[in-house]
Amino acid sequence: MKETTLHVIGMTCNHCKASVESALNELDGVTTATVSLPDNSVTVVHEDVTQERLVEAIEEIGYDVAPA
Amino acid sequence: MKETTLHVIGMTCNHCKASVESALNELDGVTTATVSLPDNSVTVVHEDVTQERLVEAIEEIGYDVAPA
Numbered sequence: 001m002k003e004t005t006l007h008v009i010g011m012t013c014n015h016c017k018a019s020v021e022s023a024l025n026e027l028d029g030v031t032t033a034t035v036s037l038p039d040n041s042v043t044v045v046h047e048d049v050t051q052e053r054l055v056e057a058i059e060e061i062g063y064d065v066a067p068a
Numbered sequence: 069m070k071e072t073t074l075h076v077i078g079m080t081c082n083h084c085k086a087s088v089e090s091a092l093n094e095l096d097g098v099t100t101a102t103v104s105l106p107d108n109s110v111t112v113v114h115e116d117v118t119q120e121r122l123v124e125a126i127e128e129i130g131y132d133v134a135p136a
Binding site: 010012013015016019 | 078080081083084087
């Protein structure tokens, strides 16, 4: 199990939090995704999923991921 | 047909816009509800619906309405 934290741009409210968590949870290999609105971040616990795939899932629903 | 514009506090994104419009559109007597995020407002075209009922529908889903 790995943990990846990404900085997400554009999440403003609980609807955004739910959308991002849901988009990540739908990916094969993702166990949990938890957004922190105050931190503008999402922490993903996952098996073998590339960071690229996580970023893609977030961008697909209209948010940006800041470079590490 | 009447038109009522209310100042809504707490709408931050397109999810919020959709939630508020949907809550108002569900009311009997409401024809259209259109949120302007830049203006923090919603304009409702309606038949006989009290302003109190409109405010109540907005507050029920977690937003506040500023006094006129």
